[in-house]
């Protein structure tokens with residue numbers, strides 16, 4: 001029978017920063033948290049909308065016995081060369097800098113499943129990274145691999161929070177894996193993240209308010225509220241402020257997974273160049289990046305906003321062609337950016 005010790009060894013071999021497991025069960029205790037979030041209108045379009053589906057792994061695999069939860073670090077900025085910074089640099093948060101983490105973690109989980117199949121031949125499995133219906137951080141916390149930060153991120157002891165989570169549902173029990181609900185554990189609560197958040201999206205500790213969170217506003221399709229645009233600075237995808245100030249990330253361990261470094265980790269993309277790309281060119285250049293799935297139009301909207309925040313009138317020539325674009329979100333942002341620069 002598989003056990004946690006064996007799993008830990010496999011986790012090390014496969015370069016996970018942490019690995020754990022829990023018995024498959026219905027997570028009824030999550031209901032009040034999810035219901036409160038729905039009442040506060042904090043559900044986003046990026047998550048499963050049906051609450052029952054968020055708490056029930058048996059809807060994903062009716063023979064589920066265990067859930068193996070993994071964390072993969074994306075921390076390593078050693079290949080960043082400041083001298084290559086373009087004049088109009090659109091900033092990317094760390095999770096979006098290298099090869100798309102969905103690809104990397106799916107690859108790792110598949111390797112893990114194949115190794116498990118060698119140990120127990122008739123194993124069935126399903127792998128999820130980010131886009132699955134269950135609540136990834138909750139699974140990780142229940143598997144005992146991390147604690148919640150007041151910044152809402154899951155912190156892995158001695159690694160930090162610059163990790164992405166994945167899980168494998170399997171039809172086999174794992175000895176010594178976690179059974180019933182365990183209490184939510186948290187950081188010591190220094191509050192640096194709450195004070196540093198540029199929009200006060202973390203007023204309620206351990207929870208983020210998506211309508212204020214810059215990371216959410218950059219990803220969603222709708223018009224970005226005017227009062228939030230200045231606060232975006234040069235960002236075009238993601239926000240790291242509440243993790244950068246966290247003491248748990250001061251000595252964050254570097255990733256051991258070489259795929260995270262397989263293509264250069266770009267801390268920025270050239271915002272002016274992004275505005276010249278056709279859809280096809282955008283996909284060719286960026287489809288393998290974590291922001292690629294969001295597509296050319298949303299990234300161009302974000303690039304226009306970043307140019308509007310440069311204080312550099314030289315950016316005007318790059319913005320002007322968008323004043324007559326067929327897409328209203330782009331013309332609206334171009335008008336705003338021009339106003340900021342004139």
Ligand code: B12
Pocket residue numbers: 033034037044046047093094095129130131132133134135136137138139148151152153154155161162163164165166184185186206207208210213215216219237238239240242
């Ligand atoms: C929707 C979504 C977002 C939305 C909304 C975020 C949110 N907090 O809900 C937006 C776009 C804002 C977002 C932003 C980011 N995201 Co996101 N996101 C998701 C997604 C798809 C669903 C999140 C979800 O279900 N939320 C529902 C709430 C109820 O769950 P929760 O976020 O885990 O909240 C927990 C706490 O509130 C805790 N809790 C509640 N009350 C209390 C009380 C106490 C005392 C304690 C201790 C805890 C506690 O319980 C909840 C249940 O786990 C997940 C992937 C997934 N399928 O789960 C990724 C995921 C959470 N995101 C991830 C990442 C990397 C990010 C960013 C760091 C990206 C970036 N750099 O911009 C930011 C971080 C912003 C932040 N400070 O949280 C990672 C998190 C990795 C980590 N170390 O935590 C995930 C897990 C994706 C993955 N598989 O790796 N994200």
Ligand code: SF4
Pocket residue numbers: 151196197198199200201202208212213214215239240241242243
């Ligand atoms: S990701 Fe940025 S905007 Fe969102 S909660 Fe953290 S610091 Fe605030």
Ligand code: SF4
Pocket residue numbers: 148149150151152187188189190191192193194245246247248
């Ligand atoms: S900055 Fe402080 S309060 Fe915020 S997550 Fe880190 S340790 Fe917790």
